[in-house]
Amino acid sequence: MNIMRVVRDLVTTKRVFGLHAKKLQVLQDENGNVEVAVDPIGCREGDFVITIAYSAARIATGNSKVTTDLTIGGIIDDWTVERWGAAPLRTG
Numbered sequence: 001m002n003i004m005r006v007v008r009d010l011v012t013t014k015r016v017f018g019l020h021a022k023k024l025q026v027l028q029d030e031n032g033n034v035e036v037a038v039d040p041i042g043c044r045e046g047d048f049v050i051t052i053a054y055s056a057a058r059i060a061t062g063n064s065k066v067t068t069d070l071t072i073g074g075i076i077d078d079w080t081v082e083r084w085g086a087a088p089l090r091t092g
Contacts, residue, residue, distance in 0.1 A: 003076065004029050006047045010036055018067035025072065027051065037070040048079040 010024040023039040027049070040061050043049055049072045052060040057071040 001073065002029065002051050002053070003079065004035070004037075004049055004051050006039075006043045006045055006049060006072075007034060008045055016067055018065055022061070022066060022068075027070075027072075035070055037072050038066065038068045039072045041072060041075065043072055043075055048076040050074045050076065 004027040007026040007028050010026050012024070015022075019038070023042070025037050025039045025043055027035050027037050029035070037051055038057070038061050051057075052071045052073040054069055057068050058064045058066050060071040060073050061068060
C-alpha cells in the first residue's frame with residue numbers, strides 16, 4: 001500500500017468492459033509521479049488516500065474481474081503535505 005493524493009477525476013469516452021462503470025481518479029505520489037486508479041469509495045480532489053496495487057487491487061474493487069492494478073482503498077482523515085513531503089499538487 002502507498003499514500004497518494006487525488007489530482008482529479010479521469011473521464012474517458014470508451015473503456016474496456018471490466019472498467020465500464022467504474023469511477024477513475026488521477027493520483028499523484030510524493031515524487032510527483034501520476035497514476036490512474038479505480039475509485040470505489042468516492043474521493044474528492046486533494047484527498048490523501050491509501051492505494052492497493054497488483055492483483056489485490058482487483059479484489060479491493062469488490063469484483064475480481066475488474067481489470068485494474070491500482071485501487072483506492074481508503075481516504076486518510078488526518079494527513080498534510082508537510083507530513084508527506086510531496087511536490088505541489090499538479091492540476092493541469
